[in-house]
Amino acid sequence: MSLPEAYQLEIQALNKQVLQTCPSDILQFCADFFNSRLATERAASISLFRDRGTPSPRFPPSPTSHHFGMMSSQFSSPFGANANPFGGSSSNANPFGGSASPMSSSVMHRVVEEDENDHLAPGASMFSGAFGGDASTEAPPTLRAPPTADSYPAQYNFSRRTSVSAESLKPSADSYDNWTPPFTEKTPEQVERLKCAIEGNFLFSHLDDEQSAQILGALVEKPIPARGIKVISQGDAGDYFYVVERGSFDVYVNDCGFIEPGPDGLGNKVGTIQAGGSFGELALMYNAPRAATIISAEGSCTLWALDRVTFRRILMESTFARRRMYENFLEEVPILSSLTPYERSKISDALETQKFAPGDVIIHEGDPGHSFYLLESGEAAAYKGEEKVLSYKKGDFFGELALLNDAPRAASVIATSDVKVATLGKNAFQRLLGPVEGLLRRTRYQGVKTGVEEMDPLHTE
Amino acid sequence: MAATVAETQPATPALSAGMASSHQLHQAGNAPKPLQLTRTFKLADFTRVRTLGTGTFARVCLVRPASATVPLEEDKNAEVYALKILKKTEVIKLKQIDHVRHERAVLADVAGHPFITNLQASFSDRDCLYLVLDYVPGGELFSYLRKYRRFDEQVARFYAAEIVLVLEYLHEKQGGVAYRDLKPENLLLDRDGHIKLADFGFAKRLGYKDDRPVETYTLCGTPEYLAPEVIHNKGHTTAVDWWALGILIYEFLTGYPPFWHQNPIEIYKQIVEKPVVFPQEPHISDEAKDIIKSFCTLDRSRRLGNISGGAGRVKAHPFFHGVNWEDLLSRRQPGPIIPPIRYPGDAQCFDMYPEDDGKGDVYTAELANKYDQYFEDF
Numbered sequence: 062m063s064l065p066e067a068y069q070l071e072i073q074a075l076n077k078q079v080l081q082t083c084p085s086d087i088l089q090f091c092a093d094f095f096n097s098r099l100a101t102e103r104a105a106s107i108s109l110f111r112d113r114g115t116p117s118p119r120f121p122p123s124p125t126s127h128h129f130g131m132m133s134s135q136f137s138s139p140f141g142a143n144a145n146p147f148g149g150s151s152s153n154a155n156p157f158g159g160s161a162s163p164m165s166s167s168v169m170h171r172v173v174e175e176d177e178n179d180h181l182a183p184g185a186s187m188f189s190g191a192f193g194g195d196a197s198t199e200a201p202p203t204l205r206a207p208p209t210a211d212s213y214p215a216q217y218n219f220s221r222r223t224s225v226s227a228e229s230l231k232p233s234a235d236s237y238d239n240w241t242p243p244f245t246e247k248t249p250e251q252v253e254r255l256k257c258a259i260e261g262n263f264l265f266s267h268l269d270d271e272q273s274a275q276i277l278g279a280l281v282e283k284p285i286p287a288r289g290i291k292v293i294s295q296g297d298a299g300d301y302f303y304v305v306e307r308g309s310f311d312v313y314v315n316d317c318g319f320i321e322p323g324p325d326g327l328g329n330k331v332g333t334i335q336a337g338g339s340f341g342e343l344a345l346m347y348n349a350p351r352a353a354t355i356i357s358a359e360g361s362c363t364l365w366a367l368d369r370v371t372f373r374r375i376l377m378e379s380t381f382a383r384r385r386m387y388e389n390f391l392e393e394v395p396i397l398s399s400l401t402p403y404e405r406s407k408i409s410d411a412l413e414t415q416k417f418a419p420g421d422v423i424i425h426e427g428d429p430g431h432s433f434y435l436l437e438s439g440e441a442a443a444y445k446g447e448e449k450v451l452s453y454k455k456g457d458f459f460g461e462l463a464l465l466n467d468a469p470r471a472a473s474v475i476a477t478s479d480v481k482v483a484t485l486g487k488n489a490f491q492r493l494l495g496p497v498e499g500l501l502r503r504t505r506y507q508g509v510k511t512g513v514e515e516m517d518p519l520h521t522e
Numbered sequence: 523m524a525a526t527v528a529e530t531q532p533a534t535p536a537l538s539a540g541m542a543s544s545h546q547l548h549q550a551g552n553a554p555k556p557l558q559l560t561r562t563f564k565l566a567d568f569t570r571v572r573t574l575g576t577g578t579f580a581r582v583c584l585v586r587p588a589s590a591t592v593p594l595e596e597d598k599n600a601e602v603y604a605l606k607i608l609k610k611t612e613v614i615k616l617k618q619i620d621h622v623r624h625e626r627a628v629l630a631d632v633a634g635h636p637f638i639t640n641l642q643a644s645f646s647d648r649d650c651l652y653l654v655l656d657y658v659p660g661g662e663l664f665s666y667l668r669k670y671r672r673f674d675e676q677v678a679r680f681y682a683a684e685i686v687l688v689l690e691y692l693h694e695k696q697g698g699v700a701y702r703d704l705k706p707e708n709l710l711l712d713r714d715g716h717i718k719l720a721d722f723g724f725a726k727r728l729g730y731k732d733d734r735p736v737e738t739y740t741l742c743g744t745p746e747y748l749a750p751e752v753i754h755n756k757g758h759t760t761a762v763d764w765w766a767l768g769i770l771i772y773e774f775l776t777g778y779p780p781f782w783h784q785n786p787i788e789i790y791k792q793i794v795e796k797p798v799v800f801p802q803e804p805h806i807s808d809e810a811k812d813i814i815k816s817f818c819t820l821d822r823s824r825r826l827g828n829i830s831g832g833a834g835r836v837k838a839h840p841f842f843h844g845v846n847w848e849d850l851l852s853r854r855q856p857g858p859i860i861p862p863i864r865y866p867g868d869a870q871c872f873d874m875y876p877e878d879d880g881k882g883d884v885y886t887a888e889l890a891n892k893y894d895q896y897f898e899d900f
C-alpha cells in the first residue's frame with residue numbers, strides 16, 4: 062500500500078534536512094519545513110502569472126530556502142533558476158549561484174503576436190453532436206478570446222517545437238554479443254569525489270548501486286594541460302558529459318548560439334566551474350548543439366568524461382537484464398502461471414526493489430499480507446515462532462498468496478545474508494491487471510515444481 | 523491512386539459511452555484497404571506546390587501530379603498529396619535509419635484509420651526517401667491553439683477523445699504500436715475539422731519477442747512531452763503516449779505545457795521531479811485536472827491508459843462523460859473548428875517556410891554502398 066508520490070517526495074526532502082541539520086527541536090523544525098514548503102508552492106502558482114521578471118516561474122526564490130540549505134535561485138539567466146547552461150553542476154559548486162548574472166538583461170521575452178489577418182473562419186462551427194445530450198444543455202461553446210495578459214506566461218517560447226532523438230540502442234542480450242562497460246581504474250578518493258559530483262544530478266539520482274558503480278568505472282580521465290583550451294564549443298555537437306577533477310573552467314555564451322569569428326567571438330563570460338562541478342549533461346540524453354563554450358581557466362586541469370552511448374548502454378543493459386530476470390522468476394510462480402507473457406511483463410515493470418541486512422525481518426508473522434516477494438539475491442529463512450520451516454535462495458518467492466487475500470502471514474521471513482527482493486503489492490497488481498479473482502483463478506492453484514508454495518508458510522488456510 | 527479513407531465507415535453496434543469495450547470500436551481502422559505501395563513513383567511524377575512544414579528530419583511539400591494542367595485554385599477535384607522528403611545523408615547523420623524504416627512500415631499498417639494520415643505510396647531515388655501521403659488541408663492544430671491561445675474544455679475534449687481512439691487503435695488493435703511524438707504540431711485538421719495524426723517518424727511496433735512484449739530504449743520525442751521513464755532510460759512502452767496525452771490536454775486548456783523552460787535540461791528535471799501544477803486562471807474543471815494528473819503519473823503501474831482496462835478505462839473517465847464514442851469514430855459530426863479551405867489544394871492553413879536551398883551533404887557512392895541496403899524497401 063504505497064503513499065502518494067508527492068507526499069513521499071516531501072518526506073524524503075524533510076528527512077534529508079533533518080539529517081543535515083540535526084535539529085534539537087524536531088517538531089518545530091518539521092513545522093517550519095512544511096510552512097516554508099507551503100509558502101513556496103503557493104508562491105509558485107501565483108508568480109507563474111504575476112511575476113514576469115522571474116525567468117523560471119516554476120522555481121521562484123524560496124523566502125526561507127537558506128534555512129534548509131536548498132539551492133538559492135535568486136539570480137536570473139537565460140537558463141533560468143539555478144542552472145548553469147549545462148545544468149550539470151552540483152549544488153555546492155554551482156558556479157552561477159548567488160550573485161546576479163550579467164545575462165539577466167538578455168532574458169528573452171517572447172510574447173505571442175496577434176496575427177492581424179485572421180485566416181480562421183469567423184464562424185468556426187458550434188461544437189456539438191458527438192458529445193450528445195450533454196453538450197446541448199450547455200451554453201454554446203466558444204473558443205476562448207485571448208486571455209488577459211496576466212494569465213499567460215510571457216517567457217514561454219510559443220513557437221513550433223521540433224523533436225529530438227538519440228541513436229537507437231538494442232540490448233546486447235537481444236543480439237547475443239556480449240558487452241562489458243568500459244572501465245578505468247580510479248583511487249577510492251577519486252571515486253568518492255566523482256560520486257559526490259554526480260550524486261545530486263537528476264540523471265544519476267535514480268540509479269541503483271550496480272549502475273552507479275559501472276558508471277563511475279566508465280568515466281575516463283582527460284587531462285587538460287594548459288590554460289585556454291576549449292573543451293567544448295558552443296553550437297558543436299555534444300557527445301560527452303564532464304566532471305571537473307582539478308582546476309577550473311570558464312563558461313562563455315554567445316547570444317547567437319555559436320562561436321563567431323573575431324576576438325569577442327566567444328560571447329560573454331557567464332561563470333566559472335570549479336573542481337567538483339560538472340557540465341554538458343544534455344549530451345547524455347541526445348546529441349544537441351552545445352549551449353556554451355567551456356575553456357580551461359588555468360594550467361594542468363583534469364576532467365572526467367562520460368559519453369552518451371556508454372551511459373545509455375549501461376542503464377539499458379542492466380534494466381533489460383533485470384526485467385528478463387524478473388520475468389523468468391515470475392514464470393515459476395504457480396499462481397501467476399496463467400498470466401500471459403504480456404501480463405507478466407507489466408508486473409516485472411512494476412516490481413520494486415528492497416534491500417535488507419542480515420537479521421532484518423522481511424515479513425512479520427501475524428501481520429496482514431499485502432505484498433509478494435521475489436528473492437533477487439541473498440538468502441532468507443521462514444520461521445514459525447522459533448522454528449525454522451524453510452530457507453529461500455535466489456529465484457525463490459514468498460508471500461504470493463497475499464495477492465489473493467489479506468490473510469495474516471503465517472510465518473516470519475528473516476534475511477540470513479544481505480538480501481535484495483523485488484516486491485509487488487496486491488493493489489499495484491490489481492491496478493495493472495484487474496481483479497485478482499478472475500486472473501489468478503483462471504487455473505486452479507496447484508502447488509508444483511519447487512514445493513515451496515505447497516506449504517507456503519505465509520498462508521493460513 | 524486517389525483513394526481516400528473518408529468513406530470507411532464503421533459498422534459497429536451501438537455501445538454506450540464509457541462502457542465501451544475497446545475491441546469492438548475499431549472496424550473502421552481495420553477496413554482492409556488495398557495499398558498500392560508497390561506501384562513505383564518517381565519524383566518527376568509530381569510537381570511541387572510549396573512547403574507545408576519542416577521538422578528535424580524532413581520537409582513536407584504539397585505536390586500534385588505532374589500531368590495536372592488546371593490551375594490549382596480552379597481545380598475543384600484536384601489530386602493533391604503531401605510528399606514527405608527525407609534526405610538520406612541527414613537520415614544517416616542523425617542516426618535515424620531505424621526510425622524511417624519503422625515510419626514507413628507502421629504507416630503502411632495503419633493506413634485507412636479515420637484519424638491517421640493515410641500513406642499512399644513510398645519511393646526513393648539516389649539522394650532521398652519519399653512518403654506520398656494524403657494531403658490534410660486544415661493545417662496543424664498547433665496553429666489554431668496558438669491563435670486562440672487555449673481551448674474551451676469541450677473543444678479540448680473533442681480533440682482528446684479522437685486521440686484516445688487513435689491511441690487505442692495503435693496500442694491495442696495494432697498489437698503494441700507506440701506513437702511517441704504526440705504534440706499539437708503533429709496533429710492536423712482535415713476539412714471537416716477532425717484530427718489526423720501525422721508524423722510517424724518515431725512510431726514503433728514494440729511487438730513480441732520470444733512471446734514477450736518488447737520494451738524499447740531509444741530516447742525520442744519532443745522535450746516538453748517526454749515521459750519520465752524515457753528521460754531516465756528505463757525502457758519504455760506504449761505508456762509514454764498516455765503521459766503525452768496528459769501534457770497535451772494541459773496545453774489545450776492553458777495554452778502552454780506544464781513543464782517548460784528555455785533550457786531543456788530544466789524541463790527534464792521538472793518532468794522527473796515535479797508534479798503537474800495548475801494555474802488559478804483559466805479555471806480548469808476537476809475532471810480535467812484529474813485526467814491530466816492520472817495520465818501524468820510517474821509510476822507506470824498507476825498511469826491511466828496503462829493500468830488494467832487500458833483505453834476503455836480512459837474512455838470511462840468523467841472528463842469524457844457524455845462522449846458518444848461510436849459517433850466520434852464514424853465522424854458523424856464536424857469538429858469544433860472548420861478550417862477555411864477554398865479549394866482542395868488550398869494551403870493557406872499552413873505557415874510559410876523558406877523553400878529548400880538544395881544545400882546539404884552529398885550522398886556519395888561510398889555512402890550508397892554502405893547504406894542503400896537499409897532503404898531498399900522504400
Ligand SMILES: Nc1ncnc2c1ncn2[C@@H]1O[C@H](COP(=O)(O)OP(=O)(O)OP(=O)(O)O)[C@@H](O)[C@H]1O
Nearest residue numbers: 223224575577578579580582604655657658721723
Ligand atoms: N499529410 C500531410 N498533410 C499536410 N501537411 C502535412 C502532412 N504531413 C506532414 N505535414 C506537415 O509537415 C510538418 C512536418 O512533418 P513531420 O512532422 O512528419 O516531419 P518531421 O521532420 O518528422 O517533424 P519532427 O520534428 O516533429 O520530427 C507537419 O507538422 C505538418 O505541418
Ligand SMILES: [Mg+2]
Nearest residue numbers: 577707708721
Ligand atoms: Mg513532426
